[in-house]
Amino acid sequence: MLELLVAGGWLMVLIVLSSVLVLAICIERLYTLNPKKISPPHLLATVWKQLKRGEMDATRLRTLRESSPLGRILAAGLGNAYHGREVMKESIQEAAGHVVHELERYLNTLGTIAAVAPLLGLLGTVLGMIKVFAEIMAQGTGNASALAGGISEALITTAAGLTVAIPALVMHRYFTGRIDAIVVDLEQETIKLVDALHSEENTEAAS
Numbered sequence: 001m002l003e004l005l006v007a008g009g010w011l012m013v014l015i016v017l018s019s020v021l022v023l024a025i026c027i028e029r030l031y032t033l034n035p036k037k038i039s040p041p042h043l044l045a046t047v048w049k050q051l052k053r054g055e056m057d058a059t060r061l062r063t064l065r066e067s068s069p070l071g072r073i074l075a076a077g078l079g080n081a082y083h084g085r086e087v088m089k090e091s092i093q094e095a096a097g098h099v100v101h102e103l104e105r106y107l108n109t110l111g112t113i114a115a116v117a118p119l120l121g122l123l124g125t126v127l128g129m130i131k132v133f134a135e136i137m138a139q140g141t142g143n144a145s146a147l148a149g150g151i152s153e154a155l156i157t158t159a160a161g162l163t164v165a166i167p168a169l170v171m172h173r174y175f176t177g178r179i180d181a182i183v184v185d186l187e188q189e190t191i192k193l194v195d196a197l198h199s200e201e202n203t204e205a206a207s
Helices: 003-009 011-031 043-052 058-067 071-081 085-101 107-139 146-207
Strands: none
Touching: 011 058, 011 107, 011 146, 043 058, 043 146, 058 071, 071 085, 071 146, 085 146, 107 146
């Protein structure tokens, strides 16, 4: 393995560093993008029970805000619940925007590596072929080992770049899909709270 890295030239250092970064991002995002941590299953039901009992004071609201991303969105809405439906929805959308931004953390980096790694491999190919033609110009085609070394460097960097880029691209698409599903779930939960809270207020006002 070390021989392949050495044969690939200095560009292999960048490709290897890129692979380490991809692995670190994937592990971190797999841990962070846990739907049950982001949107706990029974959180909305618990919040609604507290609201019905009149237990949602400032302390519980702060605890809700710190509990999870969904809790942060719900707390933002509840904090402005009595300013009207539209104000509540705007505060929820603002909080949701911050949450989504955090969910998408490092995805740009992952996508950039997926795009750049093949280019690094291609650059290695070009540099390797330049060495081959330079050797041919200097010594002719008689030095087979020198020619093989240049061709080997070209092929190794190309393969290494693709080896990093393909998993990075796959994981980028996977995380994007997971985030989309989480965002839909967050929207459904917050809409339930807004509808339930303001429909009840309208019922009380009508009676």
